[in-house]
Amino acid sequence: MLLQLKEPNQASPKPTEIPLAIGIDLGTTHSLAAYKKGDENVRILTDTLSSIVSYKASTPIVGEQALSDLDDTPNQVITSIKRLMGKSVEDIKGTIEEHLYPLSKGTETNKNEALTLLIKDQPMTPFEVSADILKELKKQAEDTLGESVTQAVITVPAYFDDAARTATKNAARLAGLEILRLVNEPTAAALAYGLDQGSEGLYAVFDLGGGTFDFSLLNLQKGVFQVLASNGDAHLGGDDFDQALLKHLAPQAMDLRHALQIIKNAKEDLSAKDETHFTLGNQNYTLSRQEFEALIQPLVERALNVCRETLSYSNIDLKDIQGVVMVGGSTRIPLVRQEVEKLFKQRPVTNTNPLTIVAQGAALQAHALTYGSDTLLMDVTPLSLGLEIMGGMVDPLIERNAPLPTRKAKDFTTYKDGQTGLLLHIVQGERDMAKDCRSLGQFKLTGIPPMVAGAARIQVTFQVDSDGLLTVSAREETTGISQHIEVKPSYGLEEDQMRKMIMASLENAQGDVNSRLLAESKVEANRFLESLLPALATDRSLLSDNEYEDILTHLDALDASLKTEDREAILQASKALEIATQPFAERRMGHSIKKALEGKALSAVEKAL
Structure with missing residues (x-):
């Protein structure tokens, strides 16, 4: 402990003054x-x-x-x-x-x-x-x-x-x-x-x-x-x-x-x-x-x-x-x-x-x-904050009227095989589709190791401090690669705009649900096509000519439905293609198992199992 000394008759030193x-x-x-x-x-x-x-x-x-x-x-x-x-x-x-x-x-x-x-x-x-x-x-x-x-x-x-x-x-x-x-x-x-x-x-x-x-x-x-x-x-x-x-x-x-x-x-x-x-x-x-x-x-x-x-x-x-x-x-x-x-x-x-x-x-x-x-x-955040995901949809991380300061993290993944980058688009608003919300900024996370779609794990964190400053960070878990951006969640946003965004979310609630369902059906259909087309190119020999032509017909039908805004048509075309390709999927699985077992003794297989 340090003691402060003073000479006799010397005034005691003043404590540090606090500014007024x-x-x-x-x-x-x-x-x-x-x-x-x-x-x-x-x-x-x-x-x-x-x-x-x-x-x-x-x-x-x-x-x-x-x-x-x-x-x-x-x-x-x-x-x-x-x-x-x-x-x-x-x-x-x-x-x-x-x-x-x-x-x-x-x-x-x-x-x-x-x-x-x-x-x-x-x-x-x-x-x-x-x-x-x-x-x-x-x-x-x-x-x-x-x-x-x-x-x-x-x-x-x-x-x-x-x-x-x-x-x-x-x-x-x-x-x-x-x-x-x-x-x-x-x-x-x-x-x-x-x-x-x-x-x-x-x-x-x-x-x-x-x-x-x-x-x-x-x-x-x-x-x-x-x-x-x-x-x-x-x-x-x-x-x-x-x-x-x-x-x-x-x-x-x-x-x-x-x-x-x-x-x-x-x-x-x-x-x-x-x-x-x-x-x-x-x-x-x-x-x-x-x-x-x-x-x-x-x-x-x-x-x-x-x-x-x-x-x-x-x-x-x-x-x-x-x-x-x-x-x-x-x-x-x-x-x-x-x-x-x-x-x-x-x-x-x-x-x-x-x-x-x-x-x-x-x-x-x-x-x-x-x-x-x-x-x-x-205090609270006036509007929700989220990310645009596949199909133009919004995944909210911080909800409207969340108490400040606040922090929320969520895991995302890649959409395609071999994807090495991820573009993060930050939006603010109450609507289900990103185009109907206000864009706050975007940045790209690169250096993701090539993996099959869905294997990568990217943690995105939203943090809003007491002054309303939003920081967004993204980290790829296997490599530790990370990026971050600071944005102002209310920048350039008028109070009228905020009120209109909130009212629009209420007035357009059913329309937003329909838009989101349509977007989801298109994302799933495209994901199915992206896995099917390479499989057809690799294992065409597993199909007869009639089977191949039947699948192509259903492919064309699904492709045509994706150019419309008819969710039911997309779902029906996707289901029909899934039924048509079911035998093909089963043969591919059997073919893969047969190929994996070729040249191996039964005892070795049993041991592996």
């Missing part, structure tokens, strides 16, 4: 920072900061004061930037965002590249705008704490894809923050609610913010926060309510962002009033809550459908849900609360602040990651 880490809710409409110290309660460090940035001045202005520049320099004021994180020009094509933002012309030449804004003739990416919001949050937090802030846990929508998550990480790095963890917003909210209320059991989190909607089912049990299922909608939030109102009231509004800001204020008034008055352009408007609710009812129904889908595929009964935690500013809309109560047959949890609960959860996780904690967060 805060929790940040980087929202579409509002952003917030919070901090937990020791056993103290979580402390909100900043005002609720409007996620608006003005670039009119030489330095960016962030927050409500940036709105004053909307009148004279609308193209230098950026709102709701979160909806553009990780997006390409192609992603926003046909949406109102295509007209809301000053897009760089250079971006349009390659529609699959991350989009770039043009502000004061300078290109700027969405993550740079988000970085300016984070810088302001960091500054306000440091002013409140009187210390430097260097680390943070930042929350993101549950279905944010890898491109958006990477953009969030880049924004934090640019703002001088090291990200300890990206935590899904519903999970952070459940963490804050569960620890604050001491709640246990099955809870739903209904997270309707300014730009996105997330719905998660979590089991809270003795400090373990386990996500059971997650679902969402990429383009469903307060911004969409605003756009629906604008389209109804003033579809020809020239300055969209200025008009949308006025609409947003009117919408917020209606959460407390039955009627509101405002001016748009030169026109005065009066809007009642009843009119507003009629306009947004289809959008609210979309959110409820996401909840129904999630409950359905999770096999969770409404009566088992202990409570529905409401998160996000848009859950303050009376209609939203009424419809949630009607669906879940219970009054939603509204004794928490929907604007601060996510930041509080992020702060709790930041504290846990820096100082340690008895709590454990367990």
Whole structure:
């Protein structure tokens, strides 16, 4: 044991200082920072900061004061930037965002590249705008704490894809923050609610913010926060309510962002009033809550459908849900609360602040990651991960909603005699056929020793870590030869795409089964042909001319059926060929045994047996 010595009157050396880490809710409409110290309660460090940035001045202005520049320099004021994180020009094509933002012309030449804004003739990416919001949050937090802030846990929508998550990480790095963890917003909210209320059991989190909607089912049990299922909608939030109102009231509004800001204020008034008055352009408007609710009812129904889908595929009964935690500013809309109560047959949890609960959860996780904690967060994979196998079918290794981190290994083999390589095609989705899933990547394992089909043993391992990074490895057991690839399971995948994939799997379930059965019948038929044709070439002498011609006739019939999509015809042709070749197979076996015994004494044979 080593003892640390000090001179008399010398101050005791300080223990290694732990960097100060805060929790940040980087929202579409509002952003917030919070901090937990020791056993103290979580402390909100900043005002609720409007996620608006003005670039009119030489330095960016962030927050409500940036709105004053909307009148004279609308193209230098950026709102709701979160909806553009990780997006390409192609992603926003046909949406109102295509007209809301000053897009760089250079971006349009390659529609699959991350989009770039043009502000004061300078290109700027969405993550740079988000970085300016984070810088302001960091500054306000440091002013409140009187210390430097260097680390943070930042929350993101549950279905944010890898491109958006990477953009969030880049924004934090640019703002001088090291990200300890990206935590899904519903999970952070459940963490804050569960620890604050001491709640246990099955809870739903209904997270309707300014730009996105997330719905998660979590089991809270003795400090373990386990996500059971997650679902969402990429383009469903307060911004969409605003756009629906604008389209109804003033579809020809020239300055969209200025008009949308006025609409947003009117919408917020209606959460407390039955009627509101405002001016748009030169026109005065009066809007009642009843009119507003009629306009947004289809959008609210979309959110409820996401909840129904999630409950359905999770096999969770409404009566088992202990409570529905409401998160996000848009859950303050009376209609939203009424419809949630009607669906879940219970009054939603509204004794928490929907604007601060996510930041509080992020702060709790930041504290846990820096100082340690008895709590454990367990998130899930949004979609299944698997391999394409013969016939274009998918063999899933990691199922949708598997808890993270997770690891699964499975043995595969070769399809043909003498096969020395194996191409691994990794896909994501819920459909039975690879062509209907999203391709994530592929790599080839070479150097497999030549063997008969089915003799080789190749172990394929899928591993997804807590950050959602997928690693796939393949190892040939006899030689030890291995290869691996790292892929991002959600890269380039929009939340809408995820939802569509899940819904498509439900809607096309029977069609997928039929496609898989057809593919399987073709694989088996081709395997039969690949073994039969070399046998005919080798042992033609074992057949009479009539027998040989009969087999060729059945071969032609099977070959013709394989060019169709008629599974029954393929099965019938395969069966007929199998019957026709049965005598041939028996003679080949007898011939092989006779050949093996030639020149051997009976005693030697008996001894061998």
